[in-house]
Amino acid sequence: MNIRRVPVLATLALLLPLSGCSDDTSNGEGTTLTVLAAASLTETFTTLADRFEADHEGVTVELAFDSSATLARQAVDGAPGDVLATADEATMQTAVDGEAVSGGPEVFATNVAVLVTPPDNPAGLTSFADLDDDAVTYVVCVDSAPCGRIAAGLLDAAGITHEPASLEVDVKAVLAKVTSSEADAGIVYATDAVSAGDAVTSIDIDRAEDQQNVYPIATLEQSTDAALAGEFLALVLSDAGQQVLADAGFGGGG
Amino acid sequence: MLGAPPALLLVPALVAATFLVVPLVTLVIATPWSRFFELLGTEAVRDALGITALTSVATVVVCLLLGTPLAWLLARVEFRGRSLLRAAVTVPLVLPPVVAGVALVTALGRNGLIGGLLRDLTGVTIPYTTVAVVLAHTFASMPFYVLAVEGALRSSGEEYDVVAASLGATRWTTFRRITLPLALPGVLAGAILAWARSLGEFGATITFAGNYPGTTQTMPSLIYGALQSDPEVARTLSMILLIVSVAILAALRNRWLVRP
Numbered sequence: 001m002n003i004r005r006v007p008v009l010a011t012l013a014l015l016l017p018l019s020g021c022s023d024d025t026s027n028g029e030g031t032t033l034t035v036l037a038a039a040s041l042t043e044t045f046t047t048l049a050d051r052f053e054a055d056h057e058g059v060t061v062e063l064a065f066d067s068s069a070t071l072a073r074q075a076v077d078g079a080p081g082d083v084l085a086t087a088d089e090a091t092m093q094t095a096v097d098g099e100a101v102s103g104g105p106e107v108f109a110t111n112v113a114v115l116v117t118p119p120d121n122p123a124g125l126t127s128f129a130d131l132d133d134d135a136v137t138y139v140v141c142v143d144s145a146p147c148g149r150i151a152a153g154l155l156d157a158a159g160i161t162h163e164p165a166s167l168e169v170d171v172k173a174v175l176a177k178v179t180s181s182e183a184d185a186g187i188v189y190a191t192d193a194v195s196a197g198d199a200v201t202s203i204d205i206d207r208a209e210d211q212q213n214v215y216p217i218a219t220l221e222q223s224t225d226a227a228l229a230g231e232f233l234a235l236v237l238s239d240a241g242q243q244v245l246a247d248a249g250f251g252g253g254g
Numbered sequence: 255m256l257g258a259p260p261a262l263l264l265v266p267a268l269v270a271a272t273f274l275v276v277p278l279v280t281l282v283i284a285t286p287w288s289r290f291f292e293l294l295g296t297e298a299v300r301d302a303l304g305i306t307a308l309t310s311v312a313t314v315v316v317c318l319l320l321g322t323p324l325a326w327l328l329a330r331v332e333f334r335g336r337s338l339l340r341a342a343v344t345v346p347l348v349l350p351p352v353v354a355g356v357a358l359v360t361a362l363g364r365n366g367l368i369g370g371l372l373r374d375l376t377g378v379t380i381p382y383t384t385v386a387v388v389l390a391h392t393f394a395s396m397p398f399y400v401l402a403v404e405g406a407l408r409s410s411g412e413e414y415d416v417v418a419a420s421l422g423a424t425r426w427t428t429f430r431r432i433t434l435p436l437a438l439p440g441v442l443a444g445a446i447l448a449w450a451r452s453l454g455e456f457g458a459t460i461t462f463a464g465n466y467p468g469t470t471q472t473m474p475s476l477i478y479g480a481l482q483s484d485p486e487v488a489r490t491l492s493m494i495l496l497i498v499s500v501a502i503l504a505a506l507r508n509r510w511l512v513r514p
Contacts, residue, residue: 137379144479144480144483145483163466165464165466167464167465167479169479180359180363180365181364181365182359182363182364182381
């Protein structure tokens with residue numbers, strides 16, 4: 001698990017001298033909100049946590065990033081946590097079924113697949129349907145990965161029979177093949193295309209939202225401060241929160 | 255008599271042996287044997303086994319045809335920069351496989367120095383083909399072969415070559431009739447080393463050649479993909495590869511390899 005340690009250490013450094021002189025520390029100082037979030041939310045939730053800390057004096061947001069399934073299982077096991085955000089509805093449902101969820105879940109973001117090409121677009125692709133050409137070398141994720149299942153579904157729905165040149169182990173490997181021009185195109189998430197910046201050109205896929213990843217967020221039963229957890233949910237769903245997610249390539253919730 | 259082995263040597267030796275054997279034993283235990291034959295019959299496994307067999311044998315053939323002359327050159331011909339060449343061709347031995355793959359892309363990729371030229375001139379591209387798998391495997395395996403054969407050539411000595419030459423044999427005849435037969439145990443050991451390295455090659459292959467069933471997907475690539483979705487399948491596939499490699503090694507050892 002990937003926990004942001006610096007704020008924790010900073011909090012400890014502040015508290016240690018206080019405990020020495022037996023002062024009252026229950027005045028709201030040092031409240032910690034623990035957010036369990038899918039790994040693909042690392043950048044956006046770090047930004048949102050900083051914003052939340054700025055708006056709530058004395059509150060430290062501790063972020064734990066891991067795979068959605070791992071986090072949902074931890075939530076059901078009663079691991080310390082106030083908010084859970086997963087990258088799909090199925091894993092959130094396991095947390096709901098395990099009676100770990102107190103508020104929500106609410107969908108706060110979506111992530112659709114896009115077609116990316118090298119900046120010079122060597123194969124001259126203009127639409128997703130252009131992939132159906134034996135002269136085009138394109139790569140997708142392996143079927144066992146979520147991005148591979150989405151890609152296979154989209155290719156199937158579009159009736160594209162020309163097969164990919166390679167099934168890469170994950171979405172980063174697909175992106176690497178495209179940025180190095182070893183492939184004419186690849187299918188990645190919109191957020192990956194945004195983070196790749198000028199290294200790729202992205203082409204929207206028709207009806208990509210039929211196969212999109214849906215991100216739900218919920219507050220947890222074991223939360224020690226349900227009101228504060230609710231406020232974090234509100235921030236993520238607010239216009240400001242949605243803007244942070246949109247800047248990273250996520251689609252809106254609703 | 256040398257006396258009983260000292261504990262100072264015996265204990266670390268047993269620790270080393272245990273460390274090497276235990277993971278293989280636990281793999282055997284963790285394999286879901288009830289699904290073993292069901293998985294063995296699936297198309298994906300048969301394709302990957304076929305590609306692995308084809309490419310590892312092709313790799314050994316390329317090593318025999320190109321690596322033997324290189325080993326001979328390094329062992330028998332005096333020329334400037336020989337030690338430098340020997341060092342250069344053994345670098346892939348210590349290179350992380352992924353780095354080897356990245357290096358191959360820069361040379362033979364679609365936009366690589368040679369690969370790009372080939373594509374412009376003939377329209378042929380190397381990546382994503384079975385040939386690319388063999389190239390990646392050969393890059394990783396040939397240093398093992400060359401080192402083994404060069405060692406054998408050096409230890410078999412040049413005296414017989416000199417005698418053959420003094421009796422009027424040309425250098426080619428000497429190589430064919432004297433040098434090579436004397437170095438045969440080294441050639442076989444080198445071929446087995448190269449084959450074993452090719453069988454397990456993963457990093458350079460997936461980086462340079464890609465991963466597609468029936469053309470470039472070898473057993474290690476299939477295992478890595480399966481690990482993401484179903485660890486049970488990954489363990490079974492690992493077991494299949496372990497059985498195949500141990501069986502072939504045992505067969506070769508009984509047939510050709512004489513115990514030292």
